[in-house]
Amino acid sequence: MPAIDLIKAAAAALTAKKTGPTLYDLCDPLLRGRGPGDAHLRTFYKTAVANVALRPLLGRAGLPALADPDRFAALQGAIRSARDDDRPDWAAIGREVAPLIDAAPQQHPRRPRLAAVAPMPSTAEIDRVLRGCASHLLGAFGRNKGFLPAWAAFNLVGDPDFHGRDLVTALTGLQARTYKNATLVFNLARAFILPNAPIAGLLNPPWTGFAEPMWEPVQIRHRSAYYDAFFAEALMDYVGTGLAAGDEAAQARSAVAAMVDFCLRTSRETVKHPVDGTPFDVVTALVPPPHARMSGFFWRLKSDLGFGTYVPDCDTTACALSAATQFGSLDPMLDQPFLDFYAGYQVRPGSNRPPPSVDINTPLDFQGGIVTWIESAGGDRPFGNDLDPTLNLDVLEAAFRNHARWGIVETEQRRDVVRGIVAFHDRLIGSGLFADPRAHIYYLPELYAAYFGRCHAAFRALPADVRATVDPDDRFARMRETVLAYVLDDLAAHEMNPFDAALALLAMAKLGAKPARFAPALDVLVRSFGEGGRHGPYRAYEWNKMKTPTRILVGGPEVTSAFVLSALCHARTSLRGDRA
Template identity: 60%
Template sequence: MSAPHPRPATPWATPTASYLGNLARAAYRTFRTPKTGPTLYDLCDPILKGTRPGNAHLRLFYKVALANPLLRPLLGRAGLPTLRDEAHFRALQQALLAARDHAAPDWRAVGAPLAALLDEQAHARHAPLPNRMSADPLPPGHLETLIRRCAGHLLGSYRRNGFIPAYGAFNLIGDPDFRGRDLLVALDGLQARTYKNSTLLFNLARVFVLANPSVAALIGPPWRGRAEPLRGPVQIRHRSAYYDAFFCEALLDFLGSGLASRTEAEQARCAIDEMIRFCLIASCEQVPDPRGSGSYRVVTALAPYPHARQSRFFHTVTKVHLGFGVFVPDGDTTACAVSAATQADSDEPLLAQPLIDLFAGYQVGSDGCAPPGVAINGGIDYEGGVLTWIENASGELPYGNDLDPTLNLDVLEAVFRNHARWRIAEHPERLACTRRIVRFQRRLAETGAFADSRSHLYYLPEVYCAYFARLYATWMRLPSATRQAVDPEGSFDLIRARVLSYVRDELMAAEMNPFDAAMALLALAKLGAEPASFAPALRVIAEGFGEGPRGAPYCAYEWNKMKTPTRIIVGGPEVTSAFVLSAAVHARNASAASDSGDC
């Protein structure tokens, strides 16, 4: 039996105490600081409070999300000096009146005065400190202990909840990459009126937050590493097919490690089977091919009633008020669910569909498919990329459409897993579609855009690196003839080299938290780096063990996010455990292969 893991050492031993201390100091400064100008409520109460004419949702959202009794004491102290100017005050209020009263507002005109205010406010991107963590190797047996403890956390959570949850939290400080230009793009490109309303008002509140450093420090206190801790006062627990697919892969890694007891193996297999059914049956819906040739079964992130598993508050009230009344299927959830089911040897009929044909209909430049309307990450070349959202059977696309680099890695991963079944190399159109996604990824590597957070909508650059490594491991298992057909230009070798360079020279050169370290370790292990390079990430993971709440091995960190309607961070203690589990399994496998000379 492995020796028990030691108690976590400084600086990971008391993250909660440090966080609460920062909150207390920020709260004290906030309520001691005099107002510097009109507040959000001075601006909005006269036109949005109470029963008035115009768009009812705008007033309802204001009441529930911004003018509630919890936020009023805080934002009631956050004045905006610019609004002392009567002309600025009236221009912003007139824009809000247009959003309230017009049946079809000119959203760019509505957003223009707010966009200008956003650009006036400083919002520096978080920058981690240099890495000072020891890179000493772990004692024998520690890696196995980490794997077992993290797997036990996942299986225990599944037993308690009937699923493995993730959590979401809204952050009023917003995303530093989302500026005035992006607000106008979003207001113009989003389709649901409720989602436009929530994006408008969340970003209005954000201006007042950013203009008041003490309030900003209270809402967004500093943290260690790159991935932001999930620590909002309201965390929404929910289940998603996307998360289930991810947890399936982590449990499959545990089974493949050979460390599971007979009971744990049985529990893991039962959980995997149930989660695959949730993905491919409960979360599925039929959608039309955008090019008019039939229909497909695809996967939506939030399952409909009665399958939905969400915090009661979010399910019954907040979901609709925030603009999430309709949740359409998406390419990321579909691809990840298909990949996990394929790895689990599922025989569900959905897998027989050549989904590459559906993805081709959402590929930019393919048969007239236009670039995304919500081009928040407009600094990248979208050609060949696959859009995020899939139009449902009713023709709804409430979030418009956008395009994310990491999502396209997941699409390729599902395609490679099913290359024989879908006849990718033998079918000219499918091969052409796949090659164009590969070239899209190559351009991101050539330009260095993959390492820029502004290029990503839903992920951090280090998550992109880990997901590319996941894809690369699948790629290397393909027949050589298929690899040559898909990538005659050697793009995968080029991307691999650029990703490894970023992980070694940038990600690991800075201070990491356990989530960052798991991303780095996954990338190194799956891309064939020397096992000696694993030590810094392993040390961070080992030292962070025990930091989590209520007996969880690790805290929750930013896994994925949304930039509209405000910064929404999604993660959970179980998510961190799953990443650490998989990273430790693959690092162990790579080290064993290196020791045996089987590289």
């Protein structure tokens, strides 16, 4: 948001007329200061929404509906129950708050269709942008003393796809009380913010394209093996183009080696197979300081906000294994039969595993899918469990890259695991739900499309007999046509910001679209180069997110550069072949 617009929006928000009781009128008598009940709920309230920065703003956000003394008392009763009860009835608590959320519905940006045919940039322009993104990543790796950061930002308006019924689902499905507390308080704040247009406009200004820019003033820098695996793959794509000069190529390989080591060594954690107890080394989502590269202040704040314990997850493990395989790692961790491990986290008939407890992306048919969170060796699983479609693409892609090492078609169980995941995606794509943001837990549909292209490329690289065994019904061909049509006729046919354009281009290049169709996305990337100012070639955009406890976006200017770099590397190969 430009500075002058930010000043105007702040003035409008701070002078907005108070139209009813506020969040502080509701909660201060119950949660402010010391007192009885759950201490974390009080701490979270003070830290997250009753701090000195937000009080002048949210103190103007009144709700006329709460002028009704009965409604006000009922809502206070729910908060008191969350504070005082040893085992609160979280479903009942959620049902008191849910109508307030549904009273102010949100929607994703409505993107206008492109008005004109975009020109195809020259090879020189494409290479200039490509080299600029590579230089940004390598420079940032050096400036940050050996890692590439991502950033997290809290968005108090919540996620457009998270409705009142989802709050009830989350409050009952999440396992840690601290995480339930956080979800409750953030959604209470959301219920007051959204009906007050000046305040909502300041906290969530409009944007261009689909992926949300990360403009929030408070962003938390951190490092995760998931990010390192992604950055490593982007730099490997760059080295593969042959554009990197000798010293630059050596720097890129050195950075990739360090990030793969962080994935497989620093972030390694031993857990037990959930069914038979066999030990497996997996990759944890967030390692403790100093490896997380998060300041002491934010690490403490993370615990105060309900994120005291992080556990391994299936997605980080799959992406780390894929990056290591592409780099040619010989770490013995890669030799574990990971399909046997993932089988323990697959939703299937006859399993005694509980289904996803935070199923806020229904009406998906979860059959055949792999859930997200892995219990730690101590049995921790604070987030309950959910099932994300893009995660399941990552599991497939890692399995395809390691098809011989993991023997993915050598036993009936392994064949069934792979075919089950393929069938899950076939139903998702065939139904069209893959294009609905509500179907996704941690990503947008455009990222699913790009990662489907990545997975499809790994599938096409399999030996013919393995492909036939994995996909005897030729489902990948049908899925490719549907996803590519979405990219060409929807994603790339409407207004895009650079992050959208990078994902569209990556999907088109990986799925074999005609290079002439690359023009709109390439045009956006070339025209927008430099928008990031001193932070990098591009701004930070929404890469992935959490919908609980509120909408938490993860991204960064380095993330945008990495996606643009990968997309241009693969598009360049297709364009060179087309012009040959």
